[in-house]
Amino acid sequence: MNLKVILDKCDGCGLCAQSCPFGGIVVEGGKAKVLDVCTECGICPESCPTKALDMGGVAVGPAEQGTAAYRHILIFAEQRDLKLTRVAKQLVGKARDLANLLGVKVKAALLGKGVEPLAQELVAVGADVVFLYDDPKLANYQTDAYTKVMFELINAEKPEIVLFGATHIGRDLAPRLAQRLATGLTADCTELEIDEGERLLLQTRPAFGGNIMATITCPEHRPQMATVRPGVLREPDPDPSRRGEVVVKAVKVTDADFGTVVLQIIKAAKQAVNLEDAEIIVSGGRGVGGPDKFPLLEELAGLLGGVVGASRAAVDSGWISHDHQVGQTGKTVRPKLYIACGISGAVQHQAGMKDASCIVAINKDPLAPIFQLADYGIVGDVKEIVPAMVAEIKANWMEGKL
Numbered sequence: 001m002n003l004k005v006i007l008d009k010c011d012g013c014g015l016c017a018q019s020c021p022f023g024g025i026v027v028e029g030g031k032a033k034v035l036d037v038c039t040e041c042g043i044c045p046e047s048c049p050t051k052a053l054d055m056g057g058v059a060v061g062p063a064e065q066g067t068a069a070y071r072h073i074l075i076f077a078e079q080r081d082l083k084l085t086r087v088a089k090q091l092v093g094k095a096r097d098l099a100n101l102l103g104v105k106v107k108a109a110l111l112g113k114g115v116e117p118l119a120q121e122l123v124a125v126g127a128d129v130v131f132l133y134d135d136p137k138l139a140n141y142q143t144d145a146y147t148k149v150m151f152e153l154i155n156a157e158k159p160e161i162v163l164f165g166a167t168h169i170g171r172d173l174a175p176r177l178a179q180r181l182a183t184g185l186t187a188d189c190t191e192l193e194i195d196e197g198e199r200l201l202l203q204t205r206p207a208f209g210g211n212i213m214a215t216i217t218c219p220e221h222r223p224q225m226a227t228v229r230p231g232v233l234r235e236p237d238p239d240p241s242r243r244g245e246v247v248v249k250a251v252k253v254t255d256a257d258f259g260t261v262v263l264q265i266i267k268a269a270k271q272a273v274n275l276e277d278a279e280i281i282v283s284g285g286r287g288v289g290g291p292d293k294f295p296l297l298e299e300l301a302g303l304l305g306g307v308v309g310a311s312r313a314a315v316d317s318g319w320i321s322h323d324h325q326v327g328q329t330g331k332t333v334r335p336k337l338y339i340a341c342g343i344s345g346a347v348q349h350q351a352g353m354k355d356a357s358c359i360v361a362i363n364k365d366p367l368a369p370i371f372q373l374a375d376y377g378i379v380g381d382v383k384e385i386v387p388a389m390v391a392e393i394k395a396n397w398m399e400g401k402l
């Protein structure tokens with residue numbers, strides 16, 4: 001525990017206890033007392049008029065140190081089951097571009113058990129330095145322990161930018177850190193750029209229900225922090241010959257740092273569809289006509305070796321589950337081939353699929369906006385076109401006929 005009460009400065013006013021969102025500090029015998037539930041979030045030292053709370057040399061507010069003390073870009077390199085997530089590699093690739101503009105290094109934090117082989121993968125996609133925290137205690141993601149490790153790393157390294165994937169883990173970890181570091185966080189970004197003159201990260205994300213794209217900056221506090229949606233950034237081609245530094249770090253978490261204990265991990269029986277990694281997606285919208293038509297799309301996707309996606313209209317109608325939804329409030333995908341069946345092409349849908357390498361649209365309305373985006377457009381009834389495609393593939397593309 002870094003937070004300490006300096007007893008001769010404490011006048012027992014209780015403002016710290018009032019400010020604490022976790023009930024982690026009380027006044028006893030006229031002095032503040034820190035309880036075990038304290039998360040060291042950093043709020044109470046700012047509330048104390050007599051400066052009687054000390055974070056043990058840990059920075060409370062980066063503004064105190066000035067933004068110039070912060071340099072380099074740090075990525076939280078999320079891994080699952082000892083595989084780097086694609087968004088981790090996408091973030092390193094983007095960080096590489098931004099770091100080149102800023103003239104700084106790309107650093108990655110890699111946490112887990114048995115993750116050491118992943119360090120070179122991070123270097124291959126653009127990291128200069130990998131901080132390796134390889135320890136059985138970090139085998140499973142745990143909010144408190146991971147927050148502690150990342151908090152200490154950020155305070156020691158002082159990166160000017162810290163990036164996370166907008167995954168379940170990134171969305172859990174990043175806000176905790178931002179709060180503890182007393183800095184800002186832009187969630188769910190779809191684009192990142194740099195204002196080179198001001199060294200500001202320009203963080204763009206949909207706002208006001210997706211009606212505008214807002215670009216957000218964090219001019220006065222460091223680090224500048226953002227979570228980025230998986231799939232919106234390009235994954236760089238790895239260069240196995242790239243060299244970087246792997247810094248093995250000691251893991252200083254103890255059992256007391258774990259708020260919960262993982263007893264067992266049970267994988268969901270139904271594997272959610274993996275749209276983000278799919279190379280071919282056959283997506284259905286309202287124009288498909290009903291849930292009974294989706295098996296036809298599944299058949300086409302199956303023949304092509306792809307998976308089925310959907311527009312929000314199809315999902316909201318209950319024709320297919322939300323994990324198939326593509327778009328602003330669904331998944332962002334970058335397949336090689338995206339076949340949009342009976343989808344009008346609303347901006348919110350385009351937000352999730354516009355970067356597909358090749359887009360084929362099937363729509364009976366020749367003026368549907370999707371045709372402005374499509375590489376190939378088929379004007380016609382999806383209920384006729386899709387069966388014709390299935391029949392054609394079966395007749396001529398299967399069994400080596402083509």
Ligand code: FAD
Nearest residue numbers: 285286287311312313327328329330342344348349364382
């Ligand atoms: P429609 O817009 O109704 O289009 C149906 C199309 O099918 C029409 O173009 C029609 O010509 C065509 N058609 C009809 N019959 C046939 C036929 N027999 N054969 C061929 N074509 C036919 N949408 C998403 O998809 N993903 C999102 O993540 C998402 N997020 C959103 C977030 C917000 C904040 C908001 C406000 C909206 C969001 N939307 C999202 C909804 C979006 O605005 C559209 O309403 C939705 O994408 C429309 O779905 P659709 O194209 O299937 O339906």
